[in-house]
Amino acid sequence: MIDIIISHYNYWVVIMLMMAGFYTVISRGNLIKKITGINIFQTSVFLMYISIGYVSEGTPPIIAEGFTKYSNPLPHVMILTAIVVGVSTTALGLALVVRIKEAYGTIEEDEIHDQDMSL
């Protein structure tokens, strides 16, 4: 039991973080907060990837004298790409939020919905 906690606690906390982000996205009506939620969700997924690549007592994958154990560079590369995808999505989402505010005067989902329905 203790073994499995020691070898898995990292994944479990990361899963909890993911779900916190996921919950924020799907339960909140404020458009900016939703974007924050997406970001937390994604950042936690990045943590999961890096956890997969981690080697205990390893070093960052930069070849140097005297080191033999390196962490796995492939998840790092994937996450670098994913971070860029994430920030691109955030920028676009926020740009949309700005436009929505200009068009509707609010960034609350309920109020936007009411305005659309009242037409």
Next chain:
Amino acid sequence: MIDTLIDVTLLAFLAITAIAIIKMRNLFVVIMLFGIFSLHSAGLFVVMDAADVAFTEAAVGAGISTVLMLATLALTKNHKEKIPTHHARIPLLVVLITGAALVYGTYDIPDFGDPHSPAQQHVKPRYIERSVEETGTPNIVTAVLASYRGYDTLGELTVIFTAGIGVLLLIGGRIADRPLPTFRPNFSSKLRPILKDKFRHKFRTKLRRKDKE
């Protein structure tokens, strides 16, 4: 041991920050907490030997993303999230199911830090052993990023290019479709530009011409 201690501490900080973000209604606080969340995860990346990722996360998550969110906040002038009128039972259920599925999925996952896991045994060894001789680059992350999987990076660049095009299309024009009350972000300067006269005049007529189009 010390690594584990830092790891646990940072994870605890992250968990607290995440819960605070859900609970907080003041958007400014939420965004600031997000910046903190990002910075903490960058720290965790360092602990997990991902220096490049930590660098990027600190610059992007705690830097650019947070700044953009603050800019949006300044533009929307909406500092308080409304209290939702309905209960969030279904989202909670969805999240619990998803989380349970993921925890179930970790039962067979290789142990954290296990040097004999498939991810450490397959594909990776060649990167470690031969990247210097094949690409001449001691930073293996750069070697994989730019050479072995350079095409992914081209895709990544295209994604960011898409974001640039998208932001230009959505809010690139200077003036909003509907005139807004005069807005001044508190970080903007009212400083008289140094190169005021000639350059500025030229620039402005150019902009005007563009608007007329």
Next chain:
Amino acid sequence: MIEQNFSLLLVVIPLIAAPVVAMLPNGRLPWLLVLVVTWLCLALASWQLSVVSDGDIISYELGGWAPPWGIEYRIDAMNAFVALMVSGIAAITVPYALRSVEKEIPRQQISLFYSAFLLCLVGLLGVAQTGDVFNLFVFLEISSLSSYILIAMGRERRALTAAYQYLVMGTIGATFLLIGIGLLYAETGTLNMLDLHQRLEPIIDHRTVHTGFAFIIVGIALKLALFPLHLWVPNAYKYAPSAISVFLAATATKVAVYIMLRMVFTVFSSDFVRTTPTHLIFLMLGIFGVVFASIIAIFQTDAKRLLAYSSVAQVSYMVLGMGLASALGVTATLIHMFNHALMKGALFMAIGAMVYRVGISRLEELNGLGRQMPWTFAAFFIAGLSLIGVPGTAGFISKWYLVLAALEQQSWFIALVIILGSLLSVVYLWKVVEVLWFYPATESGLSVKEAPVSLLVPMWALIFANIYFGINTELTVNVADTAVKLLGIPPYHE
């Protein structure tokens, strides 16, 4: 020498053209370049299909690195088929876009708009060509991000909320996909699809692998607009500019179907589908989707939304075919994917042409418009017949194969559902036809003229394709057969 690079050039040419277009001055020049590029892509895709249609495989190692260390393009008949579909629809949409975009997009944004269109094409083609799961994720995100932008370019303010909703759901989908890929990577250490397949075989019972599979499927289902995850579709298609509705409705969800096929049958296997409850889940979702989405479509008061719900129903047919998990079933899925692109493209073009004239797609505004725009109406009518599955049209072929696949397994119930879906589509399409032809035109409607030739020609090109592929099934059926053989899906037996 250059020939070996053709498969790659198919993706790289539009990728290079996108920044060039963004630098061009607004006007017709960007459009002209996009036109040239899309037709070039169509030529390359046709060449590619002709090479692999007999079961050959083109393998291209990017950067000269052998897989699984580098990224590999591995083109078999299915890749080439999807690439041909995407580039073909793009090549036909661009001529259609000229007038419609000039009317709907502000002049100072035209070159950026076309650049975003090209990026969407790059993303979809990249997904269709690649043999690496992470590369697939990256290109999927290119196409998704650019479609958020393109949808937000609609003229009404609701286009913005539609795009935002799509962005949130699409990003959740992408993140789920990323989680799934991560779990599989943790178990195998590779990203190459073929290598993944081989390394997954011994550990196929692992709970982590099952969870990874589930997350990949849910992630794609969000992009695919599988019922009940379709909520973003109706508004996205309705409020997008007409040319974009055409392009996205005809390609985006179909490419997601392709990803699903790849993941399910190449990375995993048809055995996995049959031995786990996966096929039952697919069948159930398919049945629900066909029935409920069609019923919802009947109650729509807006032509574009109606067609969007019809798309959800049609995608459910494809999932139904996958749920049958037999050679015939997947063949039907592939053929329907191609044919549905043809008919939905034509239908959205016809509605788009009416929007071009009256500016609105609500049904009550379209009263009697059919008689004012006979050519457009005729196109709508024929494409509608194809959607219903009347013999002599492309739609008939795919429905026929699907019914055959169901009967092969003695699933009378599924066959009945397919026929019920067709009947329901008669009802909702009749609703539009009734409004267009039998209702008296409003006063302002009487002055409406036929759509310009540049809109009619692409529309009728697709109509002819619908009829051609309904009579001459050699290309579609042969290619689908070859693709299914390469996927290693055995025919059904007791």
Next chain:
Amino acid sequence: MKHNLILRFIVKYLFPVIALFALYVQFHGDYGPGGGFQAGIILSVAFIFYSLVFGLKTTEQVLPPGVLRIVMCTGVLIYAGTGVTTMLMGGNFLDYNLLSQNPIEGQHLGILMIELGVGITVSSVMLIIFFAFAGRGRPEEADHD
């Protein structure tokens, strides 16, 4: 912040330092953490910092929006162009070995080129995004001061 001498002073002297650091990260990416993407972000941060204190207008005089847009496109073209060059030299797309007689040198050259492309596009896109957000909703005429 108009007359804040300290801020102006700090920015004036910090700007070159940040820019230099960006260049270091850009070209030292082979040996240490970093690369085009991080460098691009840092360079854009330098300009963002500048524009926070000296105003958007001033920064836009140095970096007019039209120029930024062309720079953004150029970066992608450099990257893709490197790939096309290797293709024209008879290799596969992005096969840097062919760029020079010696494969290792070729790899160095190739990585340098594409990192350059990445850096250029990332920095300009970040600036475009920031300027778009910061300049939004600020009517042109009201900006007299």
